[in-house]
Amino acid sequence: MELAELTVRGFAEEIASASPAPGGGSAAALAGAVGAALTAMVSGLTLGRKKYEAVQELALRAQAQADALRKRLLAAMEQDTQAFLQVSAAYAMPKQTPEEKQARSSAIEQGLKACTQPPLAVMQMCAEGLELLEYLEREHQKGGEPCT
Numbered sequence: 199m200e201l202a203e204l205t206v207r208g209f210a211e212e213i214a215s216a217s218p219a220p221g222g223g224s225a226a227a228l229a230g231a232v233g234a235a236l237t238a239m240v241s242g243l244t245l246g247r248k249k250y251e252a253v254q255e256l257a258l259r260a261q262a263q264a265d266a267l268r269k270r271l272l273a274a275m276e277q278d279t280q281a282f283l284q285v286s287a288a289y290a291m292p293k294q295t296p297e298e299k300q301a302r303s304s305a306i307e308q309g310l311k312a313c314t315q316p317p318l319a320v321m322q323m324c325a326e327g328l329e330l331l332e333y334l335e336r337e338h339q340k341g342g343e344p345c346t
Contacts (some may be wrong), residue, residue: 201279204233210283218286223278223317230324231271237331238264253338260334264327271323278316285309 201209201220209228212220234265241261244250248256288305 201275202228217241219282220275220279221282223282224275224325227271227278227320229252230320230327231268231275233257233267234264234271234327237327237334238268241334256334260330262282263330266329267314267323267327271320274316274323278320281309281313281316284312302337 199222201212204212209220213225214331238261241257244255244257245261285306288302288309291305293302294298
């Protein structure tokens with residue numbers, strides 16, 4: 199079962215377990231996905247309301263962007279864990295012969311490099327979410343009302 203399909207309780211239990219993964223990157227991706235979901239929710243609450251008639255197109259675009267971002271962040275939960283498990287598997291490789299040591303060392307190096315990509319992507323997606331919120335705030339204030 200993919201991490202994004204777990205219950206909140208199930209995911210929290212996985213994080214709390216003695217297993218090294220999932221870890222912080224997957225938890226950060228989930229937090230970002232929740233933030234994106236809240237952005238989509240606020241945009242959705244604006245849709246169809248006469249009071250916000252002037253920003254309907256903006257709200258619809260923001261909702262679509264936030265939904266897409268949420269889905270990408272949920273996928274990143276699994277990507278982060280898989281990247282870490284790749285490194286763990288490399289550390290478990292045999293190291294008896296010079297060839298095994300070289301193969302293990304190479305696999306660890308590749309795994310560590312790969313392991314940095316999912317958290318970086320999560321940070322970039324979270325920054326994307328913040329930029330969307332800042333944009334919505336600016337556009338909403340142009341209408342003369344604070345965005346709450």
